[in-house]
Amino acid sequence: MTNPMIDLSQIPTTAPEGVKKKQVRKETRRLAKRLAELQYLLFAEKKHGVLVVFQGMDTSGKDGATRNAFQYCSPSGMGCYSFKKPTDLEFAHDFLWRVQQHSPAKGDIQIFIRSHYEDILIQRVHSWINEDRVKSRMDAINAYETNLASDNNTLVIKFYMHLSRERQAEKLQERLDDPSKQWKHNADDWKEAELWDQYRKCYEDAINWSTIPWHIIPVDQRWYRNFLITKILVERLEALQMQLPLLPKS
Amino acid sequence: MTNPMIDLSQIPTTAPEGVKKKQVRKETRRLAKRLAELQYLLFAEKKHGVLVVFQGMDTSGKDGATRNAFQYCSPSGMGCYSFKKPTDLEFAHDFLWRVQQHSPAKGDIQIFIRSHYEDILIQRVHSWINEDRVKSRMDAINAYETNLASDNNTLVIKFYMHLSRERQAEKLQERLDDPSKQWKHNADDWKEAELWDQYRKCYEDAINWSTIPWHIIPVDQRWYRNFLITKILVERLEALQMQLPLLPKS
Numbered sequence: 001m002t003n004p005m006i007d008l009s010q011i012p013t014t015a016p017e018g019v020k021k022k023q024v025r026k027e028t029r030r031l032a033k034r035l036a037e038l039q040y041l042l043f044a045e046k047k048h049g050v051l052v053v054f055q056g057m058d059t060s061g062k063d064g065a066t067r068n069a070f071q072y073c074s075p076s077g078m079g080c081y082s083f084k085k086p087t088d089l090e091f092a093h094d095f096l097w098r099v100q101q102h103s104p105a106k107g108d109i110q111i112f113i114r115s116h117y118e119d120i121l122i123q124r125v126h127s128w129i130n131e132d133r134v135k136s137r138m139d140a141i142n143a144y145e146t147n148l149a150s151d152n153n154t155l156v157i158k159f160y161m162h163l164s165r166e167r168q169a170e171k172l173q174e175r176l177d178d179p180s181k182q183w184k185h186n187a188d189d190w191k192e193a194e195l196w197d198q199y200r201k202c203y204e205d206a207i208n209w210s211t212i213p214w215h216i217i218p219v220d221q222r223w224y225r226n227f228l229i230t231k232i233l234v235e236r237l238e239a240l241q242m243q244l245p246l247l248p249k250s
Numbered sequence: 251m252t253n254p255m256i257d258l259s260q261i262p263t264t265a266p267e268g269v270k271k272k273q274v275r276k277e278t279r280r281l282a283k284r285l286a287e288l289q290y291l292l293f294a295e296k297k298h299g300v301l302v303v304f305q306g307m308d309t310s311g312k313d314g315a316t317r318n319a320f321q322y323c324s325p326s327g328m329g330c331y332s333f334k335k336p337t338d339l340e341f342a343h344d345f346l347w348r349v350q351q352h353s354p355a356k357g358d359i360q361i362f363i364r365s366h367y368e369d370i371l372i373q374r375v376h377s378w379i380n381e382d383r384v385k386s387r388m389d390a391i392n393a394y395e396t397n398l399a400s401d402n403n404t405l406v407i408k409f410y411m412h413l414s415r416e417r418q419a420e421k422l423q424e425r426l427d428d429p430s431k432q433w434k435h436n437a438d439d440w441k442e443a444e445l446w447d448q449y450r451k452c453y454e455d456a457i458n459w460s461t462i463p464w465h466i467i468p469v470d471q472r473w474y475r476n477f478l479i480t481k482i483l484v485e486r487l488e489a490l491q492m493q494l495p496l497l498p499k500s
Contacts, residue, residue: 044433067324074317075361076332080325111325176497183294183495245433247426 008204011216013164015224024227028068031230036072038234039109041242043077048240049104049154051145052233053112055121055206056161057199058189059171060219062113065161068226069233070111077107083114095119095137096144103148116141117206125198142211149212157236158214159229160207165196167220258454261466263414265474274477278318281480286322288484289359291492293327298490299354299404301395302483303362305371305456306411307449308439309421310469312363315411318476319483320361327357333364345369345387346394353398366391367456375448392461399462407486408464409479410457415446417470 015024042048054062066080081102090098096116104110120137123129129137148154172193175185192199207214215232219225265274292298304312316330331352340348346366354360370387373379379387398404422443425435442449457464465482469475 063324063326066326070325071322073325074313075320075323075325075328075330076313076316076363078325078328078330080328082326113326179496180494182497185497244430246429247432247435 006204006207006214006216008162008200008207008216011162011218013162013167013218013220015218015221019224021221021223025223028223028227028230031227031234032069032072034234035069035230035237036074038237038242039070039073039077041244042109042237042240043074043107044244045242046107047153047242049106049148049152050109050237051104051112051148051154051156052109053115053117053156053158054161055115055117055158055203056219057163057168057196058186058192059168059175060161060163061222061225062161064222065159065217065219065225065229066111066113069230070109073109078109078111079104080111080113083112083118094140096140100144103152104154106153116144120206121199121202122192124202125195138206138209142209145210145212155236155240156212157233158210158212159232160203160214160216161219161225162216163219168193168196256454256457256464256466258412258450258457258466261412261468263412263417263468263470265468265471269474271471271473275473278473278477278480281477281484282319282322284484285319285480285487286324288487288492289320289323289327291494292359292487292490293324293357294494295492296357297403297492299356299398299402300359300487301354301362301398301404301406302359303365303367303406303408304411305365305367305408305453306469307413307418307446308436308442309418309425310411310413311472311475312411314472315409315467315469315475315479316361316363319480320359323359328359328361329354330361330363333362333368344390346390350394353402354404356403366394370456371449371452372442374452375445388456388459392459395460395462405486405490406462407483408460408462409482410453410464410466411469411475412466413469418443418446 042050054065056062063082070078079102083099086098099112099116102110102112120129120134120141124134145156149156172189175181207216215229217225217228292300304315306312313332320328329352333349336345336348349362349366352360352362370379370384370391374384395406399406422439425431457466465479467475467478
């Protein structure tokens, strides 16, 4: 069940050579439509839940990937929670307290934009917690995800948005220069970007210590990112072999 | 701000004569795409919230209308809550307790499939509450919605799904006959359908007693229902005159 040890520096952040953008985009639309059909089955059958986690550096496209992959799905039976800095009340609880409130029910797809992993990422990078605490939190995360899977038939699908440092610098700059992107600008992102190596190391550990494996998505090109994520979602949901429930024959 | 007195028996449940299905469907797709752009603006601007309420008899298409109107919107910044029979814990609270937990934040569209109105509909039809209680609940509903609008810039958009009794009978029967719809079958719906006149009267009162007016949607034809709802959503959101926020000029 565990990933082979992953070294992020050995994994490309770009699409493989020779992949055709136009073809891939067309295929992505087809897959997104199929995903909407699968969501309908999931909602009707109510046997499984789906938790989709998007984690990645700032500007890695967590919101954009969400918008694209689920573009034909219905809001009914779909949830999306974007984790921000915890409130005072949330900080007064264990770190999973706020997370568990947003776990998917059977029949639902729940998307986490950022997630419980922030509590071993930003907090570790800034040394707000010590290494013992990181380890015990990682155990708690593995237990939480494993329990979702085993006790509530939840498919836990985790995407690491694998971005190059150069591409991030471009994207942060765009948020200053392009009026249509200025609303995304946040001065703090520039400060966090300086901690690139530390974040990278903490992500790598989180991935390697996870019981439930991650999908590593090269995200430097948006069109390839969208394709891969939608393809994986469709494959994972297809594997559930869902059926529309029928009335019992009388 | 109040509706003129509405007599539901005088309002058709079907599309007006001469409306062309093919043209309307094309226009609906265009409007749904525009709605997704407006959702993006709403999310970026974070000045307004939007609460969309779908109420109507069983089989009136609350889920279907949701799936259609928001088909191009992102799950990010979008919520959908489907109100069911209250839990024991919810029953132990005032009727708005569970509702308020799902009110939209600024930047969000929140959809209610059924809503706080159930507490003056099903409960009144079955005489589980007396008429004084109905009146005081209606006052509380008006205060709740007015406060959302005035204190949190929330657009409250309420749709009454206006269905004919004959069309409901057809649709309930389809849920027995059509294998692709059997998962929607619920024996209780047939019992509630016998209380048609009482429900109709209670809906009419709720509409006429509301401070914030309702949109009455003829829903016998799905394609016309989808068109009208999407059109109204686009018009209401256009009226907010939203803009992508720019950085202050230095």
